[in-house]
Amino acid sequence: MPLTTPERARITAVILAGGAGRRMGGEDKGLLDLAGRSLTAHVLECIRPQVGQVVISANRNAARYARFGVDVIADETPGFQGPLAGIAAALAHIDTPLLLSLPCDTPFPPANLAERLQRQLAATGADLAVVHDGQRLHPVFALLRRSVLPALQAYLASGGRKMHTWIATQRHTTVDFADAATNFDNINTPEQRDRLAARLTGIVSNTTSAP
Ligand SMILES: Nc1nc2c(ncn2[C@@H]2O[C@H](COP(=O)(O)OP(=O)(O)OP(=O)(O)O)[C@@H](O)[C@H]2O)c(=O)[nH]1
Incomplete structure (x- = not known):
């Protein structure tokens, strides 16, 4: 059953767009074009x-991200420390009890992502619910209680950066999205972007040529 308005109101989503984009030649992936719109626009x-x-987590091009009309939050530590740094900054910023993290480079996340993560978090009483696509964990897609912030800050302060490692130390549950595995296909390289763009163009032209 879809989340009710009060249930949705307890969740802030953070679109993580603060990475270095090394495999994309150092480009700001969140602002990359796909089918005429930025990746961030698709996710939003x-x-x-x-x-x-x-909210959007970004470390560059603040003015361009500001045009999306939502709060833009930079990491507290410079130098691209990884997604956990963006999640920590977002947890410190929000005033809702739950944070839904998701990356900017996965343009078509499932339409029931928040609902399924929230239902399982509530049912299990865990502090974190993480997506599993049937093959592997997608730790950047997670619903977190705001109360995990001190533990996350301590992990980062100790030099920890790995999502899998930190999640394993928390009371977490995994949510099975095997039925929607392709929704978690992401874009890391120019070739992956071009392939997806070509597929989308195919879909559009097939649709428009239909009788
Ligand atoms: N806020 C923030 N987000 C990050 C950081 N590093 C990665 N991310 C985000 O986390 C998600 C997954 O990142 P990756 O694809 O592993 O890293 P990336 O920097 O985007 O790309 P590569 O440098 O090619 O690995 C993306 O949405 C990134 O924008 C960071 O240091 N800070």
């Missing part, structure tokens, strides 16, 4: 109806 469109509010 999908996630906005699922939650109460959205």
Whole structure:
């Protein structure tokens, strides 16, 4: 059953767009074009109806991200320390009890992402619910209680950066999204972007040529 308005209001989504994009030649992936819109615009469109509010985690091009009309949060530590740094900054910023993290480089996340993570978090009483696609964990797709912030800050302060390692230390649950595995296909390289763009163009031209 879809989340109710009060349930959605308890969740802030953070779109993580603060990475170095090394495999993309150092480009800011969140602003990359796919089918005429930035990757961040695709993710924002999908996630906005699922939650109460959205913020963007970005470390460059603040003015361009500001045009999305939501809060833009930079990491507290410079130098691209990884997704956990963005999640920590977002947890410190929000005033909702739950944070939904998701990356900017996965343009079509499932339309029931927040709902399924929230239902399992509530049912298990865990502090974190993480996506599993049937093959592997996708730790950047997670619903976290705000109360995990001190533990995350301590992990980062100790030099920890790995999501899998930190999640393993927390009371977590995994949510099976095997039925939606392709929704978690992401874009890391120019070739992956071009392939997906070509597929989308095919879909559009097939649709428009239909009788
Ligand atoms: N806020 C923040 N987000 C990050 C950071 N590093 C990665 N991310 C985000 O986490 C998600 C997964 O990142 P990766 O694809 O592993 O890293 P990337 O920097 O984007 O790309 P590569 O340098 O090619 O690995 C993406 O949405 C990134 O924008 C960081 O240091 N800070």
